[in-house]
Amino acid sequence: xxxxxxxxxxxxxxxxxxxxxxxxxxxxxxxxxxxxxxxxxxxxxxxxxxxxxxxxxxxxxxxxxxxxxxxxxxxxxxxxxxxxxxxxxxxxxxxxxxxxxxxxxxxxxxxxxxxxxxxxxxxxxxxxxxxxxxxxxxxxx
Amino acid sequence: xxxxxxxxxxxxxxxxxxxxxxxxxxxxxxxxxxxxxxxxxxxxxxxxxxxxxxxxxxxxxxxxxxxxxxxxxxxxxxxxxxxxxxxxxxxxxxxxxxxxxxxxxxxxxxxxxxxxxxxxxxxx
Numbered sequence: 001x002x003x004x005x006x007x008x009x010x011x012x013x014x015x016x017x018x019x020x021x022x023x024x025x026x027x028x029x030x031x032x033x034x035x036x037x038x039x040x041x042x043x044x045x046x047x048x049x050x051x052x053x054x055x056x057x058x059x060x061x062x063x064x065x066x067x068x069x070x071x072x073x074x075x076x077x078x079x080x081x082x083x084x085x086x087x088x089x090x091x092x093x094x095x096x097x098x099x100x101x102x103x104x105x106x107x108x109x110x111x112x113x114x115x116x117x118x119x120x121x122x123x124x125x126x127x128x129x130x131x132x133x134x135x136x137x138x139x140x141x
Numbered sequence: 142x143x144x145x146x147x148x149x150x151x152x153x154x155x156x157x158x159x160x161x162x163x164x165x166x167x168x169x170x171x172x173x174x175x176x177x178x179x180x181x182x183x184x185x186x187x188x189x190x191x192x193x194x195x196x197x198x199x200x201x202x203x204x205x206x207x208x209x210x211x212x213x214x215x216x217x218x219x220x221x222x223x224x225x226x227x228x229x230x231x232x233x234x235x236x237x238x239x240x241x242x243x244x245x246x247x248x249x250x251x252x253x254x255x256x257x258x259x260x261x262x263x264x265x
Contacts, residue, residue: 023220029208030216038212054208072180075187078166082240094221101217109217116259120224123256127249 007080014077015086021070023097027104028063034105035059085127095121144264147210148222155203156229160237161196167238168192214264221260227253 036053039046054060077086098117101107169187172180187193210219231250234240 026207026211026220027216030211030219033208033211036212039209050212060208072184075162075166075184076172076175076180078163079169080171082234085246094224097220098217101215101220105216107215107217110263113217113221113260113263116256116261116263117221119256119259120221120253121256123227123249123251123253125249126252127246 011077011081014073015092017073018070018077018086019092019096021066021073022093023100025063025066025070026097027100028059028066030101031105032057032059032063092121092124144210144214147206148225151203151206151210151223152226152229154199154206155223156226156233158196158199158201158203159226159230160233161192161199163234163238165190165192165196218260218264222257224253224257227257 032054036050036057039050074086095117098109098114102109165187168190169183172183174180207219207223227250231242231247235242
């Protein structure tokens, strides 16, 4: 019983990490790409210039650091929980992304878009009430 | 059109990459020790698995597709529509990882997809 509680606690804790660092990373990347700008004709020379601007953007590097934190948490939780459980559960991050886009980037989000994000959250809630593991553990190689 | 192309590339390479990483993680086994040194050893062990590198390459392709989309669309549009990968992820997990996906999980994934559709419609 105690082991099961601990199992769920560590799963929820890492999913909370995923839900915070993934949206923060995406918002920082969005801010960085707003500054970098979009390619006009997608010529190789132009893409190289854009890559150079991407590499020199502080926001992009902060976004990458945040996403790396998310990735480590994601890798850890996948060692004991099903992919089909973790992936939808981590979609809580989509709601947080909407909020951060509005608060930090000042994006205008229409009621229809908020509705779509809310529906995604309902889907997450439904998935979150299924057992984290449905398969047998593989033997470590 | 270009947002659709980049979204397709993002979903396919992102989901494929995550399936490869998951397969690699399951081969390594469950983590019990969360000390920094143990975590470093765990990451080094993960990097010795071939599936991990294939997963990383596919996720890198997804990352650059994401950056391309973010250069011409809002974050509040781009990130929610990438939730389309739930459908691809559930199918991939059932087929390639042999995970048993319950009816309730399928329902949750379907609801998420409805949400993605609404967000896409909000763009028009």
